[in-house]
Amino acid sequence: MTGAGARADQSYPRLTSPAGYRNPRWSPNGRYLLLADAKREGVYLYDLYTSSFWEITSSPSSGRWCYWSSDSTKIGFKLLVETTESEFEQIPVVYDLDQREIVKLAGPTSACGVPSFANDGKIAFSFGHSIYILGPDFTVLKEFDIGCYANLTPISPDGRWLVYNDDTDRLWLLDLETGNKRCLTLEEGGYFRPVWSPDSRKLAANTFDGKLKVFDILSTQVFDLGYGWEPAWCPDSLYIVFSTVSRSALGKEGDLYLARYDGSEEIPITQTAYEVEVSPDIAATGWLAFGSHLTGKIFIVAPAEEIKPSETGIQIVPSFDFSTLKELDLSSPKKSHGYINPTTAAVVKGLLYKSDAVESIDVPYVHQVYDTPNSFDGRWACSATSALMVIVYYNILPKWPCNVNIPEPHESPFGRYVSDVYAFNGYTYDIWGCDASGNRAYGGYGYIVRQRWCPDNTIQYPHTSEYMGDYLQNHGLNSSVDWTATWSEFTSEINNEFPVIILTKLTSSGHYVVGRGYYANRTVVTNDPFGDANLGDTYYGYGSSLGNYYGEGALYDWPGYNNGHVSLMQCAPDTSRPLLFVYAEGTVNPVVTSSLKIVESSPYCVGETITAQFTLTNKGTAPITFDVVTVGGRDPDNEVADFTWDYNVTLDPNESYAYQGSLTITKAGNYHFFCAYRTPDGVWNTSIPTESGVDSTLDIVCKTSPNQPTGVLATDGTYTDRVRITWNAVSGANRYEVYRATSQYGSYSLIAGNVTTTSYDDTSVSAGQRYWYKVKACNACGCSGYSGADEGWAASNPALCKSTSSLDFGTSATSRTFEVWNCGGGTLNYTISDDRTWISVSPTSGSSTGE
Structure with a gap:
């Protein structure tokens, strides 16, 4: 472990969830560090004065989120009490360091939040859809109904504000004096981990895609600091320390940075090869604490200079002396630092909130290692296996059994689709990629992964989620990638019985699971193709670890929540692996079954009305209603050029609809047309799946008649046997017509109708007779108007x-x-x-x- 600019020579251990500790958090007086163990995330306390190490509770996930009181005598966290296997009751508690006692703030529930503290001792926590504000003596001062359940509801140090997230994972600011609310995050995407600055003016928070945002509460300015994780404020409220994770040629790396809140300055703290520094925190004294994701060790470092007072208060010097780097001895924590008196009643009387009903759908389970062919090393196959589970849920593919020897001999009905060549719906899945042992694999794995993980690969492939979406569409599912995933979107899909494939951060490399249900307290029910991460080291790691066989129905906590399970954002996301959804909606499956065509033959001309036809068939298992069916289009200026709309079309399963509509061409140039429909909720689909060999898009070129010729000249007696007429060439013309009259304003008659050059000799003239000539330019779309007239004649003998x-x-x-x-x-x-x-x-x- 080295400071900025230094390099480490140690080898890179390939671990993703080590034993050890994480989340160090300084007490305000700089004496204590709160820690969570890496396996269960219980709450632990390290005393730097005595070098003693205590376990406060081993309650799972309680140590994921904790808050200190300003006098360093109390800790707020959420106690999880296991009731059944993988299910917990939640109790908001305050741990009193002086009394070494855990005080319950409310009775057991299925959804409560983590208590936080203001500088004057007030306590804030959520219980169901309500926010409670308690005095230092635990009396209830105020209650607010926020209309949703939020786990992290930190109160500002000055006690004026409180921040929480809603069901769309946006952050809201609650004024505790007036009860007014204001949304801080108006753009799409989820936010969590809000952290107040010491001066209560600013708020830092993470997005689900790993970015760090700072909100100025008074000015309403928002500052984007780019990719950063686990923000912690410096005492001066001007700087933030955070971690980053990147993927380099050396493997997985992470460093610590210090940045000014407005992003105007960024200072590297560590630049260490083969290491991932995480969970930074700075004490009021300027000491830095952080952890190693690879080893689970906790380190502290002294500031390079002492903190100096300034006119604006305490200001930290953003530099550290890594020669003082110290690893904490966390080898054997002492037990029973605190206790819970089982007879102690909750401080807040009469509170009971139960919302533990689960919504879940039955998705067949396939394990990426234990249910795939023996010849295939499936440790990297979470993407293809998750996609297969969804396809099997919709009964799209028939059984294709294979015999598997691990963990014990058994027959897997679908596993061969993950890695073997197969054909479906006119497409053969024979693209190959390298499995975890470097062997070639095909099927869904090869299609989604390609050769991105092969040893000599240099190709930059699109994100795996993009290929997964195509793969699902090829199997008749409506699929799209959502890079701004939110809780409300997930629950909406599950309520409609659509499973959702989730790219999680259960591992540092990113890991796909199938979301199949949820609890109201934001616990996600999944099918994890590598097993249940809550069971410990058998899930994580490389080498001999092949996961466990208990991934069906595995429970994980939504980002920003701790309900007793591993978090979906267990590891910091790098720039290419945010939390995202791959949707797979398959109960209705409209497919274009006859190609889009234009009835009329080319050429197509401005002013012409053309007719489009295609056939749409419901290949799904339930009726589907379209608000609009049409052929959408874009004209040469990329403006809308749709054919006529057919309204309120309903198709039963396997029923077809033959669309026919018309459009009048108004511009010359290139047109792009595509089959399209709009659902009753107003959503357009312009990329409808097609049967093999069927096209749902069409491009045509439309022309217009040419401009009239210019520069028309007829010879004035130059020849005795003819009059020669010439003119300038016209763009877009492929022939010309020549007209003649005996007076300038007389009646003009066609004398030549297929002239392909820019001159014509009129030999049907009488010597000495004067004529007037006009010319038209023509192409397949018609002829121009007359050109200007010119007089000419043929001469007689002298x-x-x-x-x-x-x-x-x-x-x-x-x-x-x-x-x-x-x-x-x-x-x-x-x-x-x-x-x-x-x-x-x-x-x-x-x-x-x-x-």
Whole structure:
């Protein structure tokens, strides 16, 4: 263990849940550390003055969340008393260090919260849907109904505020003076682990995807500090210490950081290779305590400089002297530091809250190691095995037995689908990946995992949840990935009898389980493909550990709750493994069974009305109603271009609906169309599963008639046998039409209808006759309007025209004028002669007129 900038040379032990301790929490006076053991998370107390170590209670998960009183004499936690196997009654208690006595605040219940303390000694805790505020003498001062059950409801140090989470896992601020409430987290996603700053102005909390947010209560500003875990405030209320987890070439690593609350400064505390430092906490004296996730050891470190007073109060210097690093001796805790008097009545009289009813669905169980083929090492196969359990729940795949030798010889009816090649619904699952022993495996495992864990792999694959969603859809289920999972979404799925695949942090690498039920106190009922994590080390680890065979119905606690079971967020998430859901809704299963097509043949032109058809079949086991069935579309500007909507369509199982709708094309360019429906609750599905070889999407190109030509010119007597018309080329045109009239505003007739160049010779002309010409540009979608008109003509042969044949000047000296011109075509040559009194003009070629 080294400070920032140093490296460790120790080898990397592959453990995920070591023996040892976690969650060190300083007492305000810096004398004590509260700890939880890694296995059961009981409550333990270490006295730094005497180096003595005491067990307060071994009650499971009680040590996951605890609070100190400001005078360091009391500890608030939740006592769990086992009633039946894996089920517990909960008692909110305060442990009095002076009296060494546990004081019950309320009678046993199925849902209560962890007591917390204000600086003036007030105590706050939840009981059912109510928040109780007690005085230092345990008298009830106030009660608030918050309308939901929240486990962590810390009161601010100044006693003014209280924070809690609702059923959507958003954080709410309760004003204890007025009773007013304000939601702090408006965006989607779950929050938990709220921690007050010592000045009661700011609140730090974790998101389910491992990020750290800070809320300024007065200014309402929210600061995103990025990925961080287990925040703890420094005494100055300006800095937060937290842990991070990342995945590197060296394996799983984690370090501690210190950051300013607004994210403007971040300081590494440790940068240790092959180590995962977790659970940091800073005492008022500046000492740092933290744990090792790999070994379960607890360490303390002195500050690099003493804490110095400032005008604003105590301010910590954010640096530590790792030469003072000390490992606490936690080898043998003493028993009976405190006790519970069984005859002592609860402080709060008359409280009884029972809400332990369970909602659960029956999902068949498959173990990723013990129910898969002997040749397959299934220790990494939680994703494919969880997906298979859901598929089997919907009776989609037939039995495909295999004989398995461990833990004892037995026949597994479905395990081969996890790792063997098979075909279903037109798809063959022959993609391979490497199992935990480096051997090739196919089936669901190969499809979901690919080669991401093969020794020489360099490919960055999409998240396994994305492939899992595709895998489920290929088997006819409606599936999607929810990266902002919340309790209310989970319970809604279970209430509708849809199992939910959950990516948990039961292990540091992430672990998939099937959520199949819940208790109202936020205990999740699962099918864990590796066994029951509550049974200890047989569940975790690598090497010879293959899990246990008790994962069917395994109970786990929702993040932010401690009901006596392992938490779904037992380990800190890294950036790629947050808590997420993969939905698998399969009681209704609409499938496109005939490809989307356009009835009309191409080309498709602007202004044309086209017709789309496809067939939708309910392949599920229950009727389904669609609010709307249509073909959705996006035009060349990515704007909506839907075909006509059919409303209120109901399909019984195996019933089909033949959709036909129309759309008028309004723009030229590329169109994208897709089969779509909207459910009665307003949710659109634009990625409907299809049968093999069936397409639910279609792309077409729509054209429009070209623009009218420009630059039209007709020759003016250039030729005697024709008039040549030319024009500029028009984009999108593949032919042109030429029209002619004998006057500019006369009636134009088509004289050429399939001109493929930009010129045309009109040879049907009379010499000397003047014509007017117009041109249209055409393609498969029609022709443009007329171009502008231009005059042209063909010349006749040369001819001399004159105003008189001769002029007689006589003997007078008067002048005479006359005109001559070429009234034919071509070139006219002529001569002029005179005999002193007469001038004669005669052509030398052509003819003469005007004699």
